[in-house]
Each structure stands twice: as structure tokens, then as C-alpha cells.
Amino acid sequence: MSRGANVQAGNVLRELNAAYEYAIGTGKIDTDFSNPAVLVKNSLRKAKVKLSAKKGTKVLSDLELKKFLDWLPNCKLPDKAKQIFLLTLYTGCRTGEWCNAKWEDINFDKKTFHIKQTKSRTERYIQLTDYAINLLSSIKENCTTDYIFVSNYTGKPLSQKKLTEYTWCLRRDKQMLDIFHIGLLMIYVELFAQG
Structure with missing residues (x-):
């Protein structure tokens, strides 16, 4: 082990x-x-067999982080997926928490994200960075739905399963970033997940 x-x-x-x-x-x-x-x-x-790393051990080096941030804008992910991954990076929240986020959960004045449904079933408030607030503000300008990220096809919140499909296609087409941590974390849709 x-x-x-x-x-x-x-x-x-x-x-x-x-x-x-x-x-x-x-x-x-x-x-x-x-x-x-x-x-x-x-x-x-x-059988209570643990198959994941210890909490807080999913960390990228500065070089890997720079490589990811250089790659993301030009990769073939849809814009909404790119935005979710950036918000995940900026906040440390799970991608699923952003997939289910509603505009009512964002307080632009206090710069907070109220997460009501969590994996641990405990509500919490996340302090948003200026980067996150700026990104959310730009998304809100063109959004008329209750949820922040809505599928153009279903009209429902974008699902983690869809994010997994997007990243799997990149891997299949050999267009995934060649950083081991990023490739795994994106395909598992838990980039910088907390807890």
C-alpha cells in the first residue's frame, strides 16, 4: 500500500x-x-478497500499548472467545460459542485459560492477569488437560466458524465494534455477536489 x-x-x-x-x-x-x-x-x-490518495495530495507543480493554463484555452473542450475546470482550479471545489451551481448560490457582493449539496452532505460557503468573480460575471452577461452551466441540447444542468465524455474524447484523439495528474484528474472529473 x-x-x-x-x-x-x-x-x-x-x-x-x-x-x-x-x-x-x-x-x-x-x-x-x-x-x-x-x-x-x-x-x-x-470490502472497505481504499483506492484513492490521501486527502489533499492531488497537487500540481508550478510548471504543470502553467502547462495546463497554457493548454486549456486552445484545447477542443467546449467553452462551458473550460469554464468549469477554471472555476474548479480557482476555488478548489469539485467540478460536480459547479455543474449543479445556480446563480442564486453566487453572492457577487460578498464574493461567495454557497454550496448546498456536497459529497459530505455539509453546506458550506466558498470565498471566491477575483479571477472567479470576473469569470462568473462574464458568464452571467450571456446567461438567462437559473443554473450557471446548462446543456444546449437538454436545457438541464451540464452533467459530470458529459465532462467525462469530453475528456475521454480528447484522450482517444490524443489531444489530452500530457501531464499525468491533469489527465487523470480531468477524466475522473475531480480536478482539485476537496475532501
């Missing part, structure tokens, strides 16, 4: 899960197919 085998096994399992979910979502595999990665994950969870 100290050599990181469990963490690497978790990385492989998450990648397999993302690939199966993408294949099911795009119709390459029949929708009644049972994703074996989910079955394995559930079995390991019941």
Missing part, C-alpha cells in the same frame, strides 16, 4: 469506468450492459 499500488489500481478502475460509460453513452455498447467497473468498485467499497 505504501508504494501506491492501491491508488494506481483506483486510477485504472476509474479510467475503465469512464471508458465503459462513454461507450454506453454513445451507443457503442447496449444500454442494458452492466458496467463491470461499477460492479468491481461496489465490491471493493463493501
